[in-house]
Amino acid sequence: MSFAPFDWIDAEARHRAATGLVRTLRPRDAEPELLDLASNDYLGLTRHPEVTAAAAAAAHRWGAGATGSRLVTGSTALHAELERELAAFCGFEAALVLSSGYAANLAALTALSGRGSLIVSDAGNHASIVDGCRLSRAETAVVPHADPDAVAKAFGAHDGRALAVTDSVFSVDGDAAPLPALAEVCRLANAALLVDDAHGLGVLGDGGRGALAAAGLAGGDGIVATLTLSKSLGSQGGAVLGPARVIDHLVNTARTFIFDTGLAPAAVGGALGALGVLRREPERAARARDVATALYTRLTAARLEAVRPDAAVVSVRAPSADAAVRWAADCRTAGMAVGCFRPPSVPDGISRLRLTARADLTEEQITTAVATIVATAPRQADADVS
Numbered sequence: 001m002s003f004a005p006f007d008w009i010d011a012e013a014r015h016r017a018a019t020g021l022v023r024t025l026r027p028r029d030a031e032p033e034l035l036d037l038a039s040n041d042y043l044g045l046t047r048h049p050e051v052t053a054a055a056a057a058a059a060h061r062w063g064a065g066a067t068g069s070r071l072v073t074g075s076t077a078l079h080a081e082l083e084r085e086l087a088a089f090c091g092f093e094a095a096l097v098l099s100s101g102y103a104a105n106l107a108a109l110t111a112l113s114g115r116g117s118l119i120v121s122d123a124g125n126h127a128s129i130v131d132g133c134r135l136s137r138a139e140t141a142v143v144p145h146a147d148p149d150a151v152a153k154a155f156g157a158h159d160g161r162a163l164a165v166t167d168s169v170f171s172v173d174g175d176a177a178p179l180p181a182l183a184e185v186c187r188l189a190n191a192a193l194l195v196d197d198a199h200g201l202g203v204l205g206d207g208g209r210g211a212l213a214a215a216g217l218a219g220g221d222g223i224v225a226t227l228t229l230s231k232s233l234g235s236q237g238g239a240v241l242g243p244a245r246v247i248d249h250l251v252n253t254a255r256t257f258i259f260d261t262g263l264a265p266a267a268v269g270g271a272l273g274a275l276g277v278l279r280r281e282p283e284r285a286a287r288a289r290d291v292a293t294a295l296y297t298r299l300t301a302a303r304l305e306a307v308r309p310d311a312a313v314v315s316v317r318a319p320s321a322d323a324a325v326r327w328a329a330d331c332r333t334a335g336m337a338v339g340c341f342r343p344p345s346v347p348d349g350i351s352r353l354r355l356t357a358r359a360d361l362t363e364e365q366i367t368t369a370v371a372t373i374v375a376t377a378p379r380q381a382d383a384d385v386s
Contacts, residue, residue, distance in 0.1 A: 042203055042288045043208070048277055058268060074262025093242070094248075101237075108240050111254040119138045120155065174313025199231065207278065
């Protein structure tokens with residue numbers, strides 16, 4: 001009798017192939033060969049000489065790895081410095097650095113909820129928030145996208161501890177959450193508000209201080225933020241920001257902090273270097289927004305369907321999953337990398353190209369990008385079968 005416990009994988013692979021949903025790894029070269037509108041390097045800092053020098057110096061001084069969990073040997077003076085700098089820059093009392101933005105969302109959601117509590121989550125939230133809700137053991141109410149009234153209704157049906165969670169800028173379409181309205185709903189319900197500012201940090205707010213700073217909510221008693229160091233700051237890792245008592249609670253209870261190896265010193269140093277550049281060159285934030293607006297304006301003028309960006313993400317809709325894949329491949333052949341989002345990555349089932357504006361894109365590169373996307377666009381006759 002044959003033993004084939006993974007034969008079911010072959011059936012799933014055939015289904016993915018038939019529906020145009022096969023994903024593949026594509027290792028890139030060290031030197032970029034394509035015009036990059038696919039990465040999340042919004043401020044163009046990943047290769048900035050000050051950032052890479054700070055990362056290298058940290059590795060030389062502190063070693064290649066953190067050597068252990070943060071509560072054992074994985075905390076260095078460099079980690080503490082980054083936490084102080086992040087909290088001060090974003091306007092919060094304290095911060096806690098973790099190994100990724102994904103881990104930060106899991107830490108905050110699981111430590112600040114639990115059995116008997118309620119999490120109200122936007123339908124467009126990132127997968128890390130979805131997974132954090134699942135792991136929290138709290139009751140979770142998923143409400144329509146960007147709908148504060150629906151959040152208030154969910155709170156009204158629950159008696160006990162509660163929090164609302166939302167992306168500040170949604171990663172699929174680049175639209176911003178109605179943070180002031182959500183904060184008021186939470187205040188009236190005596191609930192906390194948790195905001196994932198992964199796509200707001202470095203782009204929104206005065207000098208890139210983030211969406212919560214832009215909304216005047218940073219540092220509020222009931223406000224907690226998560227963020228990643230791998231987008232605008234060009235490094236790696238994540239953080240939770242909030243009142244000091246919240247951060248202390250996470251240190252003592254958040255499993256993705258307690259049981260995970262600390263962030264590598266090079267990533268910590270790189271993030272600190274990027275913060276230094278951003279403090280000195282705050283205009284990079286506005287430039288990223290201006291590039292996004294330019295892409296949107298020119299693409300829609302060419303009669304492509306795009307979503308008006310609130311930060312640095314520009315979403316351009318495709319007629320089907322297959323068409324989106326072909327479109328992205330044709331862009332690559334033409335010398336430009338773009339993101340390609342399709343089910344199940346998109347909650348609305350609509351496939352699209354996802355373009356990321358970068359502060360360091362030149363006018364010539366913006367013109368080239370628009371021309372490439374327009375020239376390779378699929379025919380509208382391709383029916384949407386997403």
